[in-house]
Amino acid sequence: MNLKSMLCTTALVAATATAANAQSSTWSLAEAAAPYAGTTVDVVFLLRPGYDAIQEMLPAFTEETGININIVTHPYENALGEQVRDFVAGGDLDIALIDLVWIGNFAENEWIVPVEDIMARFPELVDPALDMDDFFPLVLNAFGGWDDTIYGLPFDNYSGLMFYNRCMLEEAGFDRPPETWQELMDVYGPALTGDGQYAFALQSKRNETQSADSFARMLWPFGGSFLDENFRSNLLSPESQAGLNFRQDLMQFMPDGIVAWDHAETVNAFAQGEVAMITEWSAFYSSIVDPETSRVVDCVGVAPEPTGPAGRRPALGGFSLAVAAQADEAEQAAAWLFIQWATSAANAVEYLQRGGVPARASAYADPALAETYTFIPALVESWAEGVPEFRPRFAEWPEISEVVQEWGTRMMLGEVSVEQGATEIGTRMEAILEASGYYSGDKPLAQ
Amino acid sequence: MTRTQRSYAIQLLLLAAIIVICVFPFYWMVTTSLKTQVVALQAPPAWIFEPTLQNYREALFEDGVGRSLINSLIIAVSTTALALVLGVPAAFALARFEFRGKRDLWFWFITNRMVSPIVLALPFFLIARNLDLLDRHITLVLIYLTFNLPIVIWIVTDQIRGIPYELDEAARMEGASQFTIMTRICLPLAMPGVAVSAIFSFIFSWNELMFGLILTRSEARTAPAMAVSFMEGYNLPYGKIMATSTLIVIPVLIFALLASKQLVRGLTMGAVK
């Protein structure tokens, strides 16, 4: 066993996986799960299409494994608080549901177990068909990884896409969606705004929507970012300012009260044909093409987000599932089996058909699927170009996000100028980072 | 038209306006709960439409609102009962006994009613966690005492003080203990006050949101916490939210209407001293 201790964990896992591969013909979920039948796994879910999809598929898993999944649903805005409280208090959760901006937080607090550790602990539970390379690398690293370690497997995956109303665009004489943000503002904006209709809507409500969907979305394409390489605020750089000022200008082509709009209002306005274009998460595709909620089913077009001077920097967001450190051994084993199953390549197509968005490259290989699910090409393209630190993923993000939410909305409302707002956010953000020890060298500059 | 007739007409108009303003939101809540998603999001809103019970079906049978209503009922009833058992003797003592620091003690009881729940929320969460009391009915029953006990003590103390002290003396002459005096003499006469404080306790407990949100997850989740959990921001299930709201509000409204006489009297008591 001396040799083994000298191997790095990765090699060990590889070895395990190979060993498992050798007997792949004999590996079955039911057999692997047999010792854990009757175990109950607690997890927080959201009320979103991807979660409904997996819940519909769940009976098959429970039947095969005897493992019960106890799901508690929370609105997104409560899900972080709910989990943080549970982990701090050593509660019941066995699986962590991790938005990409929570990963640094969960990992640094050691609330979640790296995938390698799980594989090393339970080699017999590793599905030989797991194939980690099949996940889109950007997605796997951003949603599930922190500090070069993979903790979670991507489960509910989004990229920002541009949904456009083809009919409205055609009526105004456009045969394609705008390529660049500038084109959207200069050409499409005036042509599509008027008579109670608006060219564009950017969900900007004061919650994570403001910081992720609104603020960050305009920062990156213009070459801006939250932080510079020294982790000082980069919000006053000419690029960041250009992006934020662009957002301010673009509001003239958006409905009033956009500062109070969350995803729901935005998607609904698009679905009612009142707004010609929105940039929204891929996950909304299913409700936009559902005749029960949408009047524009036949007009929906999907494109990647427009580019800016710095290229295409679509919003990136999504959730991974990771095994919780506080779970006992049987719960960890059962949790892993569930995560592995829910994100598996084998289930990916069914997950997609039921309304989920898998992060498995193999799931999108079939060109026939792209005809039914017209968002696929844009999604795949976006995942090739996204930035993982679209929002910094370190432990301080929730606090910083609160600051961005407050001043970002006040900026949009005109209560402070763009520059003032950026200064306020910058000062507060740096104070938070200072307290964490990034500037004294106590903490590596990882985001 | 005579002067009296005109005055009646104006009065009638005012009264009608008051009634409409009070009741209209409920009308809108109930009608919205009977709308499908598409109708609920129609602009301008529809007044005449084909009603559906789908929202109620979903809320009750798929989302477990029924269970959360039962939880709320259990919690509200238990905490009210406990507040009475603890509060009535204390009120009796404050009204009848002389002791040092009485005024401060009374003030401290009442101050609890004023404390914002957010002050207690997190420490209580951590303590409850250590005692393994999260997501249990008993936790909410206890924490709701922080506002129910002051109500009971406030109202019942006032009520007992209004009972002639001679009655106590007469009973004491016949050798009755303080406990007997409380249960046999004062309690029956103070019943209106007790009833009122019970009604208030029940309503406040039934309606409470923040503690319910923080201290329960599934087993003991209360109805208001449940209603809020549909607000994902991902779609606008207003029909369902209004159906859940209706289910939460109807029991307490019926209760309040049945008890409205005592309720109004109670306002005079706790308040008008």
Next chain:
Amino acid sequence: MRGRTSRKTIFAFIGPSVIALALIGIAPLIYAAWTSLHFFNLTRMRQFRFVGLDNYQTVLTDGAFWQAMGRTFFLLGTSLPLQLALGLGIALVLHQPGLTLVKTLCRLSLVLPMATTYAVVGLLGQVMFNQRFGVVNQLMGGANINWIGDPTNAFVMIIFWDVWQWTPFVALVLLAGLTMVPGEVEEAARLETKNWWTILRYVQLPFLVPGLVAVLILRTADTLKLFDMVFTLTRGGPGASTEFISLMIQRVGFRAFDQGLASAQAIILLAITIVLARIYIRVFYKEV
């Protein structure tokens, strides 16, 4: 003269509730006071450390905290006078003789808003005040008012719901006060003058004072506690226009997870509450 009662008896009566309230009400407060002296962020537990009064210094010098406090008192200062004026009006109308059936009906409808779950009031507000498919804009003749997304309008909307929910309470309390006026006194006064204001001021007001005091105390306390309705209606937005003090503490403590800072804010709020309650009770409520 009341007889002395033994300590044991007194304790038997009052002890259980004192102990209960001490354990449930005071223990968490002590814990909160202790927390407020530490850097205590739920997501950064490893940096947990004693920081003395740093958190208090941060709160006391934080403009946002005092803005939220000011906003809270501004709400109290705008909605309470409205509630008193409307409540008094309603009480006077209901106090008029005649139309018994309609008045009973009216009294019953007044009970409804008070009993309504506060969170539901907020949800209802979202539905009714929606700019596009809300019934309020429709009733205002197809107005296109942006209620939820505009800072001033959102504040007005909060005032509206606060007034809707609590004016009935004020009305019923004052009505109860009016019915305490001895009939013969009031009749005598009515023979003297037809002026309702004179009657109100000199005959009825003395009977209304205790009720008004109770309203003042309870509404002040409840405005400082105000959370549920605003949380479900605007969550403090847009911007910070409806972020009242309890919402702010909740945001700092449970969304930014800075428990130390939130505890310091809570303790300061508690101090303000106690001072106010003391003043009110000392000044107005002389009993006990």
